[in-house]
Amino acid sequence: xxxxxxxxxxxxxxxxxxxxxxxxxxxxxxxxxxxxxxxxxxxxxxxxxxxxxxxxxxxxxxxxxxxxxxxxxxxxxxxxxxxxxxxxxxxxxxxxxxxxxxxxxxxxxxxxxxxxxxxxxxxxxxxxxxxxxxxxxxxxxxxxxxxxxxxxxxxxxxxxxxxxxxxxxxxxxxxxxxxxxxxxxxxxxxxxxxxxxxxxxxxxxxxxxxxxxxxxxxxxxxxxxxxxxxxxxxxxxxxxxxxxxxxxxxxxxxxxxxxxxxxxxxxxxxxxxxxxxxxxxxxxxxxxxxxxxxxxxxxxxxxxxxxxxxxxxxxxxxxxxxxxxxxxxxxxxxxxxxxxxxxxxxxxxxxxxxxxxxxxxxxxxxxxxxxxxxxxxxxxxxxxxxxxxxxxxxxxxxxxxxxxxxxxxxxxxxxxxxxxxxxxxxxxxxxxxxxxxxxxxxxxxxxxxxxxxxxxxxxxxxxxxxxxxxxxxxxxxxxxxxxxxxxxxxxxxxxxxxxxxxxxxxxxxxxxxxxxxxxxxxxxxxxxxxxxxxxxxxxxxxxxxxxxxxxxxxxxxxxxxxxxxxxxxxxxxxxxxxxxxxxxxxxxxxxxxxxxxxxxxxxxxxxxxxxxxxxxxxxxxxxxxxxxxxxxxxxxxxxxxxxxxxxxxxxxxxxxxxxxxxxxxxxxxxxxxxxxxxxxxxxxxxxxxxxxxxxxxxxxxxxxxxxxxxxxxxxxx
Amino acid sequence: xxxxxxxxxxxxxxxxxxxxxxxxxxxxxxxxxxxxxxxxxxxxxxxxxxxxxxxxxxxxxxxxxxxxxxxxxxxxxxxxxxxxxxxxxxxxxxxxxxxxxxxxxxxxxxxxxxxxxxxxxxxxxxxxxxxxxxxxxxxxxxxxxxxxxxxxxxxxxxxxxxxxxxxxxxxxxxxxxxx
Numbered sequence: 001x002x003x004x005x006x007x008x009x010x011x012x013x014x015x016x017x018x019x020x021x022x023x024x025x026x027x028x029x030x031x032x033x034x035x036x037x038x039x040x041x042x043x044x045x046x047x048x049x050x051x052x053x054x055x056x057x058x059x060x061x062x063x064x065x066x067x068x069x070x071x072x073x074x075x076x077x078x079x080x081x082x083x084x085x086x087x088x089x090x091x092x093x094x095x096x097x098x099x100x101x102x103x104x105x106x107x108x109x110x111x112x113x114x115x116x117x118x119x120x121x122x123x124x125x126x127x128x129x130x131x132x133x134x135x136x137x138x139x140x141x142x143x144x145x146x147x148x149x150x151x152x153x154x155x156x157x158x159x160x161x162x163x164x165x166x167x168x169x170x171x172x173x174x175x176x177x178x179x180x181x182x183x184x185x186x187x188x189x190x191x192x193x194x195x196x197x198x199x200x201x202x203x204x205x206x207x208x209x210x211x212x213x214x215x216x217x218x219x220x221x222x223x224x225x226x227x228x229x230x231x232x233x234x235x236x237x238x239x240x241x242x243x244x245x246x247x248x249x250x251x252x253x254x255x256x257x258x259x260x261x262x263x264x265x266x267x268x269x270x271x272x273x274x275x276x277x278x279x280x281x282x283x284x285x286x287x288x289x290x291x292x293x294x295x296x297x298x299x300x301x302x303x304x305x306x307x308x309x310x311x312x313x314x315x316x317x318x319x320x321x322x323x324x325x326x327x328x329x330x331x332x333x334x335x336x337x338x339x340x341x342x343x344x345x346x347x348x349x350x351x352x353x354x355x356x357x358x359x360x361x362x363x364x365x366x367x368x369x370x371x372x373x374x375x376x377x378x379x380x381x382x383x384x385x386x387x388x389x390x391x392x393x394x395x396x397x398x399x400x401x402x403x404x405x406x407x408x409x410x411x412x413x414x415x416x417x418x419x420x421x422x423x424x425x426x427x428x429x430x431x432x433x434x435x436x437x438x439x440x441x442x443x444x445x446x447x448x449x450x451x452x453x454x455x456x457x458x459x460x461x462x463x464x465x466x467x468x469x470x471x472x473x474x475x476x477x478x479x480x481x482x483x484x485x486x487x488x489x490x491x492x493x494x495x496x497x498x499x500x501x502x503x504x505x506x507x508x509x510x511x512x513x514x515x516x517x518x519x520x521x522x523x524x525x526x527x528x529x530x531x532x533x534x535x536x537x538x539x540x541x542x543x544x545x546x547x548x549x550x551x552x553x554x555x556x557x558x559x560x561x562x563x564x565x566x567x568x569x570x571x572x573x574x575x576x577x578x579x580x581x582x583x584x585x586x587x588x589x590x591x592x593x594x595x596x597x598x599x600x601x602x603x604x605x606x607x608x609x610x611x612x613x614x615x616x617x618x619x620x621x622x623x624x625x626x627x628x629x630x631x632x633x634x635x636x637x638x639x640x641x642x643x644x645x646x647x648x649x650x651x652x653x654x655x656x657x658x659x660x661x662x663x664x665x666x667x668x669x670x671x672x673x674x675x676x677x678x679x680x681x682x683x684x685x686x687x688x689x690x691x692x693x694x695x696x697x698x699x700x701x702x703x704x705x706x707x708x709x710x711x712x713x714x715x716x717x
Numbered sequence: 718x719x720x721x722x723x724x725x726x727x728x729x730x731x732x733x734x735x736x737x738x739x740x741x742x743x744x745x746x747x748x749x750x751x752x753x754x755x756x757x758x759x760x761x762x763x764x765x766x767x768x769x770x771x772x773x774x775x776x777x778x779x780x781x782x783x784x785x786x787x788x789x790x791x792x793x794x795x796x797x798x799x800x801x802x803x804x805x806x807x808x809x810x811x812x813x814x815x816x817x818x819x820x821x822x823x824x825x826x827x828x829x830x831x832x833x834x835x836x837x838x839x840x841x842x843x844x845x846x847x848x849x850x851x852x853x854x855x856x857x858x859x860x861x862x863x864x865x866x867x868x869x870x871x872x873x874x875x876x877x878x879x880x881x882x883x884x885x886x887x888x889x890x891x892x893x894x895x896x
Contacts, residue, residue, distance in 0.1 A: 414844075415770065415844055416770050416844050416845055416846040417757065417770065417846075537833075550838065560829065562826075562828075562829045564826040566817070566821060566823050567821065568819070568821075569817040569819065569821055569823075571815065571826065573826070573828070575829075581785060581786060581787050581792070581831075581845060582785065582792070582843050582844055582845030582846075583843070583844050583845075584841075584843065585835075586783075586785045586833070586834075586835020586836060586837070586843065587780075587835055587836045587838070588833070588834065588835055588836070589780070589782045589834050589835070589836050589870075592780045592836040592838070595835070596833070597831065598831060598833070599829055599830070599831050600829065600830070600831060601827060601828070601829040601830075602827035603827075604824065604826065604827065606823045606824060607826060610826075612829065691846070692787075692790070692845070692846045694789075694790045694848065695789050695790050695828055700815040700825065701825075701826075701828075702789055702825045702826050702827060702828035703789040703790045703791075703828060703848065703851040
């Protein structure tokens with residue numbers, strides 16, 4: 001039998017199955033009966049028909065019998081006994097069947113689904129066509145857009161947009177769905193949602209989908225019924241503009257301060273002036289340096305889908321060397337940044353300082369109207385600069401040009417051989433690196449000394465092809481040892497001094513030999529060490545004090561003629577002008593703070609008269625203590641022994657020399673014609689020579705006696 | 718000086734026998750200065766001048782004092798060592814005489830010059846030159862080696878220079894002479 005539980009207040013169709021005999025009724029029975037009897041007081045008492053249950057609509061069958069059991073709504077929950085039996089006196093025993101039944105409500109059925117948000121629909125989205133790069137206030141019409149679900153505070157509406165299955169900025173959409181202020185969605189009422197939607201500028205033309213998230217969140221803990229869609233969708237049409245690309249920019253090298261009148265951009269999907277639409281306007285071009293420098297363009301001509309011509313591309317004059325980016329897009333503010341096959345560079349012009357100079361910075365130049373940072377330098381210091389245009393390998397600078405104000409030279413390398421100043425040659429001024437030395441400080445003016453560099457290159461495609469850089473300017477404050485000069489103290493006469501003979505520089509001989517000397521000299525004959533000490537020694541030159549460098553001397557002999565008279569015969573021996581002794585002229589011990597000269601000539605009995613004329617110039621040089629510095633001229637002093645002479649009355653067998661006479665130097669014996677070196681002097685004031693001053697090759701004139709004397713002395717032994 | 722040259726020649730001979738090379742004189746272990754010579758021309762014709770440049774470099778941080786000066790065309794303060802290709806010392810000129818047309822004969826007069834003490838600053842160099850052909854008689858073609866030495870004023874230890882070789886060429890024959 002089923003069901004075996006009958007709910008109160010309901011009529012339950014009950015089916016009985018089994019080996020049923022009726023009809024016909026069993027013998028002795030008048031009829032069949034189906035009754036329900038209580039088993040508890042709530043069911044009317046034991047074996048008492050339950051008053052709460054009515055049996056009706058009995059349909060008998062052999063295999064199955066059905067009837068309707070109606071239970072009063074007020075029936076209590078109880079257990080009854082259903083009996084099916086024969087009615088009549090003659091009914092056979094055991095003809096009743098008893099079945100327990102329950103009077104109780106059935107198992108409660110599943111409650112009907114009550115969504116947190118009612119079912120929603122989307123009827124329309126306005127506008128339904130969106131253009132790439134634009135922002136829209138859209139209105140979504142539909143039903144049951146509730147702001148808050150019935151069982152939570154969550155929004156029932158959310159907006160999501162996908163194009164071709166790709167979620168556009170899903171996080172933003174997600175945030176929007178849950179109240180982000182970045183992307184406002186406003187559920188106006190149950191039938192209207194408004195939102196703001198920005199279509200990406202690079203969105204292609206396609207059909208996109210607006211996704212509306214229903215109030216039931218499939219991921220929420222409460223869950224959703226099976227097959228609950230979760231989303232409503234509605235299509236919109238995206239109209240995208242062609243995305244341009246750039247394949248080349250010609251020329252791709254631009255120089256600061258120049259204007260290029262024919263720059264060509266090639267690529268794809270350019271929108272020409274014949275094809276613009278309201279949504280896809282004429283292709284625009286912008287150029288910006290890496291440091292944000294905007295490169296002005298006078299005119300942009302989109303000649304075709306594949307070619308753009310720019311005129312008046314003018315990188316600012318103060319642009320440094322950097323990489324610029326050309327941007328081609330539908331609008332400058334949201335331009336498509338194309339990747340360049342050739343990245344144009346804006347080239348500057350810079351003067352770099354060699355680290356040895358100790359400049360304040362590596363780049364010491366400017367190319368605009370501003371003053372470059374002045375650098376400190378000292379005369380004679382090695383100035384090493386280089387220009388670094390950083391040109392691509394394909395470009396070779398032409399017409400490179402340095403300008404250097406002030407008195408400058410390329411070098412001065414004194415030796416005993418030919419020595420002269422090496423000037424800066426035009427070729428030196430055309431190299432990318434330059435090394436030079438200033439000779440004189442800029443005492444005449446406090447203005448820093450300028451140095452400039454400029455160059456040009458040929459650039460195919462540029463107009464004109466030859467493009468020149470701006471001039472890079474640097475400046476130097478030059479200093480020197482100050483307004484200093486040497487002092488000169490000259491002895492006022494010649495003497496015949498007796499110098500002690502030395503035998504082979506080892507044994508002092510008893511005798512002495514006379515010398516015609518400038519000064520008052522005593523000691524040993526040369527060439528022995530310790531020879532010729534005296535006071536005063538001829539002429540003494542003393543340099544000024546110096547704290548940042550050192551002074552040195554160079555003496556040049558311009559004339560030195562000694563004339564020997566042997567009775568009636570005379571031999572005049574001149575000297576080829578040149579460097580006196582060595583470079584530099586030695587400083588005298590013990591303090592090495594001065595130098596001197598006391599030229600002399602040995603006298604012998606066979607000479608009846610010896611005379612000498614000597615003209616020399618002592619130069620004072622100063623060299624900075626800076627690494628690699630060269631000496632610079634400070635001043636020079638001419639001095640002369642004119643017609644000095646002595647006569648031997650003991651000729652030809654002995655020596656009895658008269659006190660020498662001469663034409664004395666200048667005033668009070670001191671020379672007066674000191675010359676302060678100046679740029680206008682020959683060789684900028686530097687001493688120059690062809691070689692050592694040397695005895696002229698006149699037959700009979702001595703060139704050396706040192707070894708001969710020693711040989712003689714050796715023979716004496 | 719002659720004695721010095723003999724000793725020098727003996728040393729050279731020993732060096733040649735045992736090493737087969739001319740290494741020159743030994744310098745002090747830590748010399749205060751260096752001496753470098755260089756010929757103005759590595760090859761000269763017989764009878765031509767032979768000039769050498771001598772550079773003295775102070776290797777200390779103090780002034781060094783030397784004898785400076787010159788007599789005629791020869792720098793004083795140096796010793797010169799000149800050997801021919803057989804390692805034989807080259808002879809110096811002896812006393813030379815001047816003969817006047819009237820028959821008067823006198824010794825060559827003494828050339829003017831000077832000899833003075835002077836200093837070379839720390840780290841600096843001093844360069845001078847000598848016309849060594851005014852001292853030594855390069856009287857035949859061949860290869861000659863030249864070395865010089867000098868002493869600091871306050872020292873008895875000489876420092877020797879590098880050795881250079883000068884080739885003296887025979888003068889052109891009449892057949893070779895310019896026509």
